Amino acid sequence: MEPVLEHLDADECLRLISPGGVGRLAYSGRYGLTVFPVNYRVLDGSIVFRTAEYSPTGEDLRTGMPEAEYDVAFEIDSIDEAAREGWSVLIRGPAHHMDTLTEHDWAMTSGVEPWAAGEREHAIRITPHRVSGRRIRRTGD
Numbered sequence: 716m717e718p719v720l721e722h723l724d725a726d727e728c729l730r731l732i733s734p735g736g737v738g739r740l741a742y743s744g745r746y747g748l749t750v751f752p753v754n755y756r757v758l759d760g761s762i763v764f765r766t767a768e769y770s771p772t773g774e775d776l777r778t779g780m781p782e783a784e785y786d787v788a789f790e791i792d793s794i795d796e797a798a799r800e801g802w803s804v805l806i807r808g809p810a811h812h813m814d815t816l817t818e819h820d821w822a823m824t825s826g827v828e829p830w831a832a833g834e835r836e837h838a839i840r841i842t843p844h845r846v847s848g849r850r851i852r853r854t855g856d
Contacts, residue, residue, distance in 0.1 A: 716853035717854055718799065720851055723847070727848065728847065729760070729843075729846065731804055731848070732791045733757045735755055735826075736754070736755065736791070737791075739751065739789070740772070741789070744771065745771075749775070756825055758840075763838055763839070763841075765838050765839075773837050785809065785810045786807065786808065789841050790804070791806075802850040803848060804848040809842055811842065818838065818840075822840075823838070
């Protein structure tokens, strides 16, 4: 079986990540490049995750300027190591702190549940400005 690399359009990427799960948030913070996993959901076409209000992430993703948002990348993948197949989706866009009461309530009832212990009541929404993806699959000869 030969491997085939397939580039995915935005619609297929969003379909693949729509169930939610675990993705990796990437940004340049006070200590340089930072990448770590978060639990997420796709809600109204955006990525939503929760963190602690004064966590390094919550603080690093604040610009200090009203209405200014920090650009981030978010990567989600699914890998079948035995079959040597899988897909990867990369989302790029601004991270918006869901600070209003309406946004906060919406995030808390959305089903976004962090695995990490402790209070994670602060929600952040990533609005996709660029969506790209690829899939590796095996085809028969």
